Amino acid sequence: MSEQAHFLRKEKEAVIIQRKKTQSGAGAAMEPLQLGKRVKAIRLGKSLTLEEASQLTGLARSTLSKIENEQISPTFAAVTKLVNGLGIDIPQLFSPAGRKGATGGRRDITLKGTGTLHPTPTYEHELLATELSGKKMIPYKTTICARSFEEYQDWIRHEGEEFMLVLSGKVRLYTEFYQPADMEEGDSAYYDASMGHVVISTGKEDARILWVTT
Amino acid sequence: MSEQAHFLRKEKEAVIIQRKKTQSGAGAAMEPLQLGKRVKAIRLGKSLTLEEASQLTGLARSTLSKIENEQISPTFAAVTKLVNGLGIDIPQLFSPAGRKGATGGRRDITLKGTGTLHPTPTYEHELLATELSGKKMIPYKTTICARSFEEYQDWIRHEGEEFMLVLSGKVRLYTEFYQPADMEEGDSAYYDASMGHVVISTGKEDARILWVTT
DNA sequence: TAGAAAAGTTTCCTATAGGAAACTTTTGGG
DNA sequence: CCCAAAAGTTTCCTATAGGAAACTTTTCTA
DSSP: HHHHHHHHHHHHHHOOOOOOOOOHHOOOOOSSSSSSHHHHHHHHHHHOOHHHHHHOOOOOHHHHHHHHTTTOOOOHHHHHHHHHHHHHHHHHHHHTTTEEEEESSSSEEEEETEEEEEOOOOOOEEOTTTTEEOSSEEEEEEOOOOOOOGGGSSSSSSHHHHHEEEEEEEEEEEESSSSSSSEEEOEEEEETSSSOOOEESSSSOEEEEHHHHH | OHHHHHHHHHHHHHHOOOOSTTTTTTTTTOOOSOHHHHHHHHHHHHHHHHHHHHHHHHOHHHHHHHHTTTTTTOOOHHHHHHHHHEEETHHHHOOOTTOTTSSSSOOOEETTTTTTTOOSSSSEEEEETOOOOOSOOOOEEEEEESSSGGSSSSOOOOOSSEEEEEESSSSEEETTSOOOOOETHHHHHHHEETTTTTEEOOOOSOOEEEEEEE
């Protein structure tokens, strides 16, 4: 459709100009998610014109139009402006349509061993409750493969707080400002995750741990 | 700032001199959020090299480097690849940068069976990490004594979100807007706690559960 | 309806994102 | 130490995002 329009336009301008503009033909950049449609729906839901949305977001009217029609993939900076200007709920933008937020009476059950796997040399993560987006907590189980502090490049540290519970095996929890602590099944710890921390297995078997992070 | 960069580029083309990159100093593009640092932290947390991350995400090594060093603002498409490739939790990326951990480099370890007890007719709670105040999450283990829905006066509901993991035994999770779910050791659930919920033991033994609530 | 104003789209251009490869820095041997 | 390999950074280039303005379409209003 837009392709036809494009051709007509070209012919009309006619003549020599062949500038050619790549993009129109292939058109619809296959954006992984229908960001544009969502933005449009949200804007219309608020009864805003492109001009008003432009004022609110600081993005050009034309840019908004192109985003809504999925002619471009906005930069992170642009998305941020959209989000702040229009008060969009983030996870909504990213979630592949069907995914549900953790609020408003939602739940997700993860049966043993059915989480989303994420292996690294030292840990093997199994993310839980991945069907829910926008969660305040991130729960996952981990098999601790590492056997020595040296297997880590450096302390692990990240935003937020962390709770851990030893599900099986024996571990040693190293934390930046404390003495290492030996823990076994049933023991738990809670700490500020911006403080460097690292966990290694000390028993015969690789230990299993449940983590919950904010 | 970017204007400077542009000028330099122009000059370089025009002449021969090619003095070094503008941005080096504290120049740091003022990206609304510290996307780059977060991405880097996440990558390092998984002990991945740029090359490996490149494979996982489909983004070029150089692009990743520039994103991490906040030299560019990735497109939405690129952010999506990052998120999917590295298993990043979205809100993490957008959440207001500064958020300081309430516990400021502290930790508390609770050895098995040493939590603070808090019995009720239907549950028996063992609060964990009680040495730390002002936590964002509240972890506790519970022995589920109740055997039928009727032993509860009403749905349990409260603010926030809740994660639960079955440590032992068998339970049935009733939630207001869903069918009851039977769960056993290793299964977990995540739900909006303002939705009515109740758990009963269905096995021979009283079940043990770990809860974490925001 | 016609005509104008508002809303939306497209063009055209500059600035910049993303990729390939060159280059630099860091890590390990020996 | 020195060299080699690996990790990370920068350069250089092309494709494309974003803005201003021209253009088209829709919506009123008389």
